[in-house]
Amino acid sequence: MKTSRPAIGPLFYFGTASVLGLYFTFAAVQGDFGLFNRVQIEAEVNTLKAIKERRDVELARLEIRTRRLSDDFLDLDLLDERAREVLGLARPDEMVIR
Numbered sequence: 001m002k003t004s005r006p007a008i009g010p011l012f013y014f015g016t017a018s019v020l021g022l023y024f025t026f027a028a029v030q031g032d033f034g035l036f037n038r039v040q041i042e043a044e045v046n047t048l049k050a051i052k053e054r055r056d057v058e059l060a061r062l063e064i065r066t067r068r069l070s071d072d073f074l075d076l077d078l079l080d081e082r083a084r085e086v087l088g089l090a091r092p093d094e095m096v097i098r
Contacts, residue, residue, distance in 0.1 A: 068075035
């Protein structure tokens with residue numbers, strides 16, 4: 001009687017394919033470019049976009065104030081306000097209370 005040896009070749013290939021499949025599945029979910037990191041990066045992008053929008057509004061406000069104090073267009077009320085705040089100036093007819 002002839003005894004047959006178990007087929008190790010197909011078992012080896014199946015095991016290798018299973019291990020590789022599990023590795024790539026794990027990498028797709030938890031890796032550097034996986035789903036979890038993608039969600040975290042998208043949340044960070046949304047946060048940074050909101051910060052950028054607030055900074056753009058602040059920049060526009062500062063550009064308007066700078067334009068109002070420029071040589072081309074001088075807003076005397078804004079100049080008076082800034083002189084009072086920065087230099088601590090007051091008119092002679094005003095009473096200063098601290």
